[in-house]
Structures are given as C-alpha cells and as structure tokens.
Amino acid sequence: MTTTAPVPVRSFRVAVPCSTANIGPGFDVLGISLSLYLVLDVQIFSPTTPVPDFAMTYSGEGAADVPLTPEENLTTKTALYVLSTHNIREFPKPLRIHVHNPIPLGRGLGSSGAAVVAGVALGDALGNLKLGKDRMLDYCLMIECHPDNVAAALIGGFVASYLREPEPAVTEKPNIPHSETLEEGRIGKELGAQQPPVGIGHYVRLGWAKEIKAIAIVPQFEIATAKARAVLPKSYERQDVIFNLQRLAVLTTALGCSPPDADLIYQAMQDKVHQPYRKHLIPGLPEILTTITPSKYPGLLGICLSGAGPTILALATDNFVQIATAAQEVYQRVGGFDSFYKVLDVVEDGATCVDT
Numbered sequence: 001m002t003t004t005a006p007v008p009v010r011s012f013r014v015a016v017p018c019s020t021a022n023i024g025p026g027f028d029v030l031g032i033s034l035s036l037y038l039v040l041d042v043q044i045f046s047p048t049t050p051v052p053d054f055a056m057t058y059s060g061e062g063a064a065d066v067p068l069t070p071e072e073n074l075t076t077k078t079a080l081y082v083l084s085t086h087n088i089r090e091f092p093k094p095l096r097i098h099v100h101n102p103i104p105l106g107r108g109l110g111s112s113g114a115a116v117v118a119g120v121a122l123g124d125a126l127g128n129l130k131l132g133k134d135r136m137l138d139y140c141l142m143i144e145c146h147p148d149n150v151a152a153a154l155i156g157g158f159v160a161s162y163l164r165e166p167e168p169a170v171t172e173k174p175n176i177p178h179s180e181t182l183e184e185g186r187i188g189k190e191l192g193a194q195q196p197p198v199g200i201g202h203y204v205r206l207g208w209a210k211e212i213k214a215i216a217i218v219p220q221f222e223i224a225t226a227k228a229r230a231v232l233p234k235s236y237e238r239q240d241v242i243f244n245l246q247r248l249a250v251l252t253t254a255l256g257c258s259p260p261d262a263d264l265i266y267q268a269m270q271d272k273v274h275q276p277y278r279k280h281l282i283p284g285l286p287e288i289l290t291t292i293t294p295s296k297y298p299g300l301l302g303i304c305l306s307g308a309g310p311t312i313l314a315l316a317t318d319n320f321v322q323i324a325t326a327a328q329e330v331y332q333r334v335g336g337f338d339s340f341y342k343v344l345d346v347v348e349d350g351a352t353c354v355d356t
C-alpha cells in the first residue's frame with residue numbers, strides 16, 4: 001500500500017547566510033555575509049489535515065543539542081516574539097519546519113545571529129507582516145544586541161552598522177539596546193509583546209572587491225560569545241581607540257578597491273580593542289596573527305579573529321590551502337585542537353524567504 005504525503009496549503013524556504021564580524025578593528029561595527037546558509041523549509045497544512053499541530057526536525061551542526069520545542073528553540077521563539085508583538089499568540093496549525101544548519105555553533109561564524117534573523121523572517125512570513133528589512137533589523141536587535149552579525153546576515157555583503165542612541169524616555173524602558181549593548185538579549189516573558197522602537201539599527205553596505213575570498217579556519221572547540229565579551233574591559237586607553245579608528249576608516253574602503261593592496265589591508269586589520277583580551281581564551285591566536293603574513297603567503301590580505309572566535313578569518317586572493325593549513329598547524333601544535341577550514345565567498349544576498 002502506498003501512502004501519499006500530505007500536501008501543504010503553503011510552503012516556503014527561509015535562507016540566512018552565516019557571517020563574520022569585526023574584521024579586526026571593527027568590533028561590533030563590521031560584518032560580512034558568507035556562503036554558508038541556515039535553511040528553514042516550512043509547510044503549513046489545512047487544519048483538517050491529519051498531521052501533528054507542530055513538528056520541527058533539524059539536521060546539521062548542533063543537531064544533538066539544539067532544542068526543538070517552539071518556546072525553547074532560538075529561531076521559533078524569536079518568531080513567536082515577532083508574532084506576539086502583532087497580537088498573534090501562536091503559530092498557524094498544523095505547521096512543519098525542517099531546519100538544516102551547516103553553520104558551526106559558538107565558533108564566531110554568526111550561528112546565533114543567523115538563527116535570530118531566520119526567526120524574524122519566519123515570524124514575518126507566518127504572520128504575513130511584511131515588515132521589510134529595516135524593521136526586521138530592529139526585531140533582531142532586541143534579541144542579539146550587537147548589530148554586526150545580524151545586519152550582515154539580514155542585508156548581505158560587507159556591512160557597517162551602528163545602534164542609534166535612543167531618546168531618554170526609551171532608554172528607561174528595559175531591554176532596549178543602545179551603543180553600550182546589553183550583555184544578553186531577552187526573549188519570551190522578559191521582552192513580552194512590546195514592539196521594538198523604530199530605527200534602532202542603522203547600516204550601510206560597503207564595496208567589496210570580488211576577488212577577495214574568506215577562509216574560515218574553524219577549530220573543534222566552542223566559545224560562547226557571552227564569555228568572549230565578558231573578558232573585555234569596560235573602558236579603553238585613548239591610544240588604543242585611535243589605533244582602531246584609524247584602521248577601521250581605511251579598511252572600509254580598502255576592501256572595496258581592486259586590485260586589493262595587501263600591505264594596506266594587513267595593517268588595517270590590526271586591532272587593540274578585542275583580540276588582545278581574548279587571546280588567553282584561544283591558545284595559538286597570537287602566533288597565528290603574527291606569523292601568517294602576506295610576505296610569507298602571497299595572496300593573503302589580512303588575518304583576524306572571526307567574531308568572538310575561535311574561528312580565524314583570513315582574507316585572501318590566492319594560496320587558500322597554504323594559508324589555512326598554516327593556521328591549522330598552529331592550532332594543533334599550540335592548543336592540541338583539530339580544525340577544519342572552508343573557503344567562502346562573500347554573498348550579496350542576505351536573508352531570503354521564497355515560496356516553494
């Protein structure tokens with residue numbers, strides 16, 4: 001006897017790229033979307049279809065650990081939050097979601113940012129809200145309070161972003177992110193059903209030279225972003241701030257110039273705001289950052305910690321395998337860590353939601 005699969009009344013796919021943040025000096029400012037996608041396949045059935053009201057399946061990175069109940073899973077609880085701010089208290093029923101996630105968790109490739117962006121896109125699609133990307137960014141920022149990963153994942157490309165300083169009346173409300181970002185976003189009961197203020201996050205897309213690829217060298221250990229933020233100081237020396245600002249300004253244009261200038265970019269990707277404080281969390285980081293240089297590896301443009309780490313991001317036009325292997329060798333020798341690497345493209349398209 002053959003059984004036919006139930007036919008959904010509506011089906012769509014949400015795809016969100018992974019992202020790398022900071023790019024050296026641009027702590028909490030710069031993000032780049034890369035060619036590795038979190039994908040949600042969503043099916044809504046007619047209420048009379050004999051299938052469970054809610055079913056969620058998951059494959060890929062984190063499959064053993066990621067919760068699959070709507071109120072616990074980062075993506076679905078984000079979607080429920082978005083819907084609740086529009087007086088929609090539950091998902092349409094029956095609903096089936098399959099998640100495929102190739103983005104390693106807790107490694108500095110924006111897995112949580114992608115999950116949050118996917119949740120906002122899911123809520124937007126399920127509620128037919130038509131929020132638009134600028135408003136979706138506000139929702140993302142209520143949950144992941146630093147804008148670099150979510151702005152890149154949502155908008156796509158090489159993105160600079162900032163959080164607007166809110167009016168005092170808004171600052172007094174709990175959970176509204178501003179430039180001194182909250183340590184953690186809040187979803188569910190704490191955020192309640194309050195809509196985000198309009199225009200929390202602002203961004204601009206920067207030029208990107210097409211020949212530059214991103215090599216992500218991913219060691220087999222995780223660092224929670226919250227832990228990597230907790231080691232940062234509350235205030236900085238003026239000379240360190242100036243050091244970063246000078247490089248950040250140059251870097252935003254240098255990465256868009258073709259052919260790229262390796263000397264300029266390598267120096268412009270130096271940082272004194274976050275990497276020095278994170279090095280004791282990541283054995284091998286100082287050696288990787290100082291010994292893998294454009295003079296030894298022609299084609300290398302710059303090298304830094306990807307996001308909060310421990311992934312290393314190398315930007316390069318050539319010699320991808322040699323650069324990746326050199327970083328892997330240091331991770332193995334100094335920290336005893338296995339690692340893998342991916343050569344990724346910078347992708348122009350951010351999050352998408354298409355009917356299937």
Ligand SMILES: Nc1ncnc2c1ncn2[C@@H]1O[C@H](COP(=O)(O)OP(=O)(O)OP(=O)(O)O)[C@@H](O)[C@H]1O
Nearest residue numbers: 074105106107108109110111112115224225307308
């Ligand atoms: N697809 C997903 N579905 C559900 N939860 C996820 C998903 N991806 C990430 N998470 C949650 O986010 C956590 C990782 O977030 P964290 O901010 O620590 O690292 P990251 O986003 O990978 O790194 P970074 O912010 O430095 O780029 C995971 O432990 C998990 O709880």
Ligand SMILES: N[C@@H](CCO)C(=O)O
Nearest residue numbers: 021027028225307308
């Ligand atoms: N800018 C953030 C990115 C985390 O992905 C940090 O470095 O903490």
